[in-house]
Amino acid sequence: xxxxxxxxxxxxxxxxxxxxxxxxxxxxxxxxxxxxxxxxxxxxxxxxxxxxxxxxxxxxxxxxxxxxxxxxxxxxxxxxxxxxxxxxxxxxxxxxxxxxxxxxxxxxxxxxxxxxxxxxxxxxxxxxxxxxxxxxxxxxxxxxxxxxxxxxxxxxxxxxxxxxxxxxxxxxxxxxxxxxxxxxxxxxxxxxxxxxxxxxxxxxxxxxxxxxxxxxxxxxxxxxxxxxxxxxxxxxxxxxxxxxxxxxxxxxxxxxxxxxxxxxxxxxxxxxxxxxxxxxxxxxxxxxxxxxxxxxxxxxxxxxxxxxxxxxxxxxxxxxxxxxxxxxxxxxxxxxxxxxxxxxxxxxxxxxxxxxxxxxxxxxxxxxxx
Amino acid sequence: xxxxxxxxxxxxxxxxxxxxxxxxxxxxxxxxxxxxxxxxxxxxxxxxxxxxxxxxxxxxxxxxxxxxxxxxxxxxxxxxxxxxxxxxxxxxxxxxxxxxxxxxxxxxxxxxxxxxxxxxxxxxxxxxxxxxxxxxxxxxxxxxxxxxxxxxxxxxxxxxxxxxxxxxxxxxxxxxxxxxxxxxxxxxxxxxxxxxxxxxxxxxxxxxxxxxxxxxxxxxxxxxxxxxxxxxxxxxxxxxxxxxxxxxxxxxxxxxxxxxxxxxxxxxxxxxxxxxxxxxxxxxxxxxxxxxxxxxxxxxxxxxxxxxxxxxxxxxxxxxxxxxxxxxxxxxxxxxxxxxxxxxxxxxxxxxxxxxxxxxxxxxxxxxxxxxxxxxx
Numbered sequence: 001x002x003x004x005x006x007x008x009x010x011x012x013x014x015x016x017x018x019x020x021x022x023x024x025x026x027x028x029x030x031x032x033x034x035x036x037x038x039x040x041x042x043x044x045x046x047x048x049x050x051x052x053x054x055x056x057x058x059x060x061x062x063x064x065x066x067x068x069x070x071x072x073x074x075x076x077x078x079x080x081x082x083x084x085x086x087x088x089x090x091x092x093x094x095x096x097x098x099x100x101x102x103x104x105x106x107x108x109x110x111x112x113x114x115x116x117x118x119x120x121x122x123x124x125x126x127x128x129x130x131x132x133x134x135x136x137x138x139x140x141x142x143x144x145x146x147x148x149x150x151x152x153x154x155x156x157x158x159x160x161x162x163x164x165x166x167x168x169x170x171x172x173x174x175x176x177x178x179x180x181x182x183x184x185x186x187x188x189x190x191x192x193x194x195x196x197x198x199x200x201x202x203x204x205x206x207x208x209x210x211x212x213x214x215x216x217x218x219x220x221x222x223x224x225x226x227x228x229x230x231x232x233x234x235x236x237x238x239x240x241x242x243x244x245x246x247x248x249x250x251x252x253x254x255x256x257x258x259x260x261x262x263x264x265x266x267x268x269x270x271x272x273x274x275x276x277x278x279x280x281x282x283x284x285x286x287x288x289x290x291x292x293x294x295x296x297x298x299x300x301x302x303x304x305x306x307x308x309x310x311x312x313x314x315x316x317x318x319x320x321x322x323x324x325x326x327x328x329x330x331x332x333x334x335x336x337x338x339x340x341x342x343x344x345x346x347x348x349x350x351x352x353x354x355x356x357x358x359x360x361x362x363x364x365x366x367x368x369x370x
Numbered sequence: 371x372x373x374x375x376x377x378x379x380x381x382x383x384x385x386x387x388x389x390x391x392x393x394x395x396x397x398x399x400x401x402x403x404x405x406x407x408x409x410x411x412x413x414x415x416x417x418x419x420x421x422x423x424x425x426x427x428x429x430x431x432x433x434x435x436x437x438x439x440x441x442x443x444x445x446x447x448x449x450x451x452x453x454x455x456x457x458x459x460x461x462x463x464x465x466x467x468x469x470x471x472x473x474x475x476x477x478x479x480x481x482x483x484x485x486x487x488x489x490x491x492x493x494x495x496x497x498x499x500x501x502x503x504x505x506x507x508x509x510x511x512x513x514x515x516x517x518x519x520x521x522x523x524x525x526x527x528x529x530x531x532x533x534x535x536x537x538x539x540x541x542x543x544x545x546x547x548x549x550x551x552x553x554x555x556x557x558x559x560x561x562x563x564x565x566x567x568x569x570x571x572x573x574x575x576x577x578x579x580x581x582x583x584x585x586x587x588x589x590x591x592x593x594x595x596x597x598x599x600x601x602x603x604x605x606x607x608x609x610x611x612x613x614x615x616x617x618x619x620x621x622x623x624x625x626x627x628x629x630x631x632x633x634x635x636x637x638x639x640x641x642x643x644x645x646x647x648x649x650x651x652x653x654x655x656x657x658x659x660x661x662x663x664x665x666x667x668x669x670x671x672x673x674x675x676x677x678x679x680x681x682x683x684x685x686x687x688x689x690x691x692x693x694x695x696x697x698x699x700x701x702x703x704x705x706x707x708x709x710x711x712x713x714x715x716x717x718x719x720x721x722x723x724x725x726x727x728x729x730x731x732x733x734x735x736x737x738x739x740x741x742x743x744x745x746x747x
Contacts, residue, residue, distance in 0.1 A: 018658075018660075020656075020658065020660070020661040020664075021660055021661070021664070024661070024664040024665075024668070028664065028667075028668055031668070032672065035676060035691065036676060038687060038688055038691055039676045039677060039682050039687050039691055046685060046686075063535065089542060090713060090715060090719065091719060092705070092709075108535065113536050114535050114536065115535075115536050115537075115538055116535060116536070116537050116538070117537075117538050117540065118537050118538065118539045118540065119539075119540045119542050120539065120540070120541050120542060121542050121543060122541035122542055122543055122544040123543050123544050123551050123552050123708060123712055123713075124552050124683070127683065128541060128544075129510075130509075132539055133513055135537065136537065139535050139537055142535060143535055146535075163495060163496070163497050163498070164497075164498045164499075164500065164512050164516075165497070165498070165499050165500075166499075166500050166501075166502035166508055167469060167499055167500070167501060167502055168469075168501060168502050168503050169502030169503055169505070169508075170502060171502075172502050172505050172508060172509065173505075174505050176502075176503070177502065177503050177504060177505045180503075197660055197663075201660070281400065283398070283401075283576075284572075284576075284659045284660065284663075285398065285401055285572050285573075285576065285659065286398065286400045286401055288568075288572070288659075288663050289400075289401055289404040289405070289408075290400065290404060292564075293404050293407070293408055293411075296408075296412075297411065297415070300415055300419075300420060301415070301419070301420075305420075305681065306420045306421060307424060307427070307504065307506070307507050309424070309425065309426045309427045309428065309475070309507075310421055310424055310425045310426060310427075311419050311420075312418065312419065315418075315419040329472055332472070332503050332504075333470065333471075333472050336503045337469060337470050337472070337503065338470070339470040339471070339472070340470075343470045343471050343472070
């Protein structure tokens with residue numbers, strides 16, 4: 001116990017002496033926290049629209065004014081030819097072309113079907129789908145209006161009425177949805193990177209030899225490395241949680257004790273992972289890239305930006321051993337949905353097992369002799 | 371001494387320095403493995419795993435009505451490939467605990483007398499509850515459920531002929547709405563950034579940290595040439611990496627290079643030079659490997675991911691961020707790759723972006739030259 005105390009003293013001194021790292025590990029998360037929610041706005045509005053109206057009838061004008069009046073679209077050009085409109089798509093000035101062919105109104109009245117052509121720039125799949133959905137909705141509305149005009153006493157009421165409610169985030173605010181995940185990624189990055197670099201730095205500068213010739217036990221050495229970063233990451237997490245409340249008005253729905261209980265174990269797993277990398281590498285460059293490689297995969301497969309449900313089966317298996325995935329899930333559950341300890345029990349156990357395995361492995365893999 | 375022999379001496383020195391740097395890079399097998407493994411894994415992940423598509427989402431159905439009409443609709447929902455009905459229950463109180471466990475994304479509720487309301491001309495209410503903590507999934511699942519139900523209700527009162535506008539939609543460039551055409555240019559920007567900025571910065575600072583920089587600086591080589599010879603191996607490495615990504619995207623992901631390959635490669639080389647210049651600048655400004663690494667992470671990688679338009683749409687950002695995004699080199703490179711590779715545009719449509727990258731490279735190299743000190747203290 002006395003030995004551990006001395007080691008902790010050493011580590012803390014080293015951390016506090018290195019001002020750059022200290023500043024970076026606090027400024028980086030704050031910046032990320034302030035910028036990412038603002039940047040990550042998938043809300044699709046201002047879809048740039050080019051209209052090519054060959055028909056120029058009252059119906060086509062009604063349709064186009066309904067579309068431009070919806071608020072989702074921004075009319076960038078009233079093109080005279082499809083070619084001209086297509087050029088706008090090529091130069092990224094328009095996202096969507098609506099082309100009304102000649103005789104559109106005539107066909108609509110005589111043959112009950114008026115075709116219009118929509119061309120979407122689909123490189124960004126989400127934007128294309130959402131833009132298309134908006135247009136569909138507006139066209140359905142216009143169809144209804146035409147029907148009412150033609151057959152005044154038609155019964156439109158018949159059918160199913162749909163009412164949608166969004167729980168836990170009624171306005172579908174992207175910021176609220178993203179913050180818990182960003183906080184999860186943040187502590188993972190801080191904890192993972194710093195711990196991965198730490199032992200390696202002692203290796204590179206040769207000071208590890210000095211420690212190796214002392215009677216320090218392996219477990220004390222690893223604990224001495226683990227505890228300071230654990231405390232640092234906990235502080236960063238608390239700052240993040242406070243910022244979430246102050247800036248984004250996110251009040252934790254669940255019990256904070258449950259949250260901290262989970263985080264403390266989760267951080268052990270992440271730090272253990274970093275230390276494990278550290279024991280495998282000989283240079284900081286190696287450790288950095290290895291840590292970066294894994295953390296990147298963990299984050300991409302964490303289910304924050306794309307949903308895990310839509311992944312192929314083999315990838316779903318990988319997400320089962322991805323700690324970030326559990327963290328993001330629990331953050332969402334406790335912070336936004338107010339889940340209790342029983343709800344997250346299975347996640348808790350998995351992360352606990354991970355923490356034990358990773359740290360055990362790190363202790364075993366650290367050799368005092370070369 | 372005539373000018374040719376001076377030139378040949380400089381050239382020989384430069385070559386021997388570059389050879390030394392190559393040894394450095396090629397010796398570190400782990401770093402090399404990651405450098406080549408990273409783009410491969412990223413391309414495969416983005417190509418086969420990550421998609422904005424929403425499918426196989428779990429939902430629950432609360433069937434209070436338990437009549438013929440609700441059963442018909444439920445079987446329609448079950449047949450849809452976009453979601454899986456986790457289970458059917460008749461207790462509305464089950465919704466909340468199930469959401470709290472995080473297993474489902476939506477609930478569909480059929481109220482009492484559903485069929486009765488439907489048949490007697492009244493409006494039959496169906497309630498959809500979605501999990502708003504995952505906004506994309508909530509929106510999309512809601513859309514799918516609505517279209518299934520609307521489909522059902524329009525087939526049940528079909529028959530009469532009514533005029534309608536029929537939209538015919540064509541998806542340009544990416545008819546199957548794959549994620550890959552959007553992601554490949556982004557992955558290219560990200561990997562090049564990583565190799566060039568982070569690797570160069572760290573490699574140069576490492577010599578400072580180990581004290582070997584002094585040895586190099588007292589050699590007869592021009593100090594700036596010492597630095598430049600450090601960047602050359604990474605230039606070649608990035609070109610190899612770039613080729614790997616392009617080959618993978620063409621043969622594994624079916625995303626062909628629509629425009630000119632020569633144009634794509636030469637503009638990529640320009641971007642690599644911009645990145646290297648940035649890496650050099652970071653290395654000049656920092657003293658420890660850790661600081662260099664965090665500076666490149668913060669200065670380049672996060673902005674590349676967040677502000678280049680590859681993950682998040684730039685036009686939605688508040689104007690200060692849009693302004694900042696203009697100085698992120700990968701933003702312009704991302705546009706270039708998207709235009710040349712995916713849309714098949716020629717040089718005439720990307721000259722502006724090219725000019726911006728050239729200006730950035732010159733500016734970065736100029737600042738580096740100015741800041742570079744031969745003396746260490």
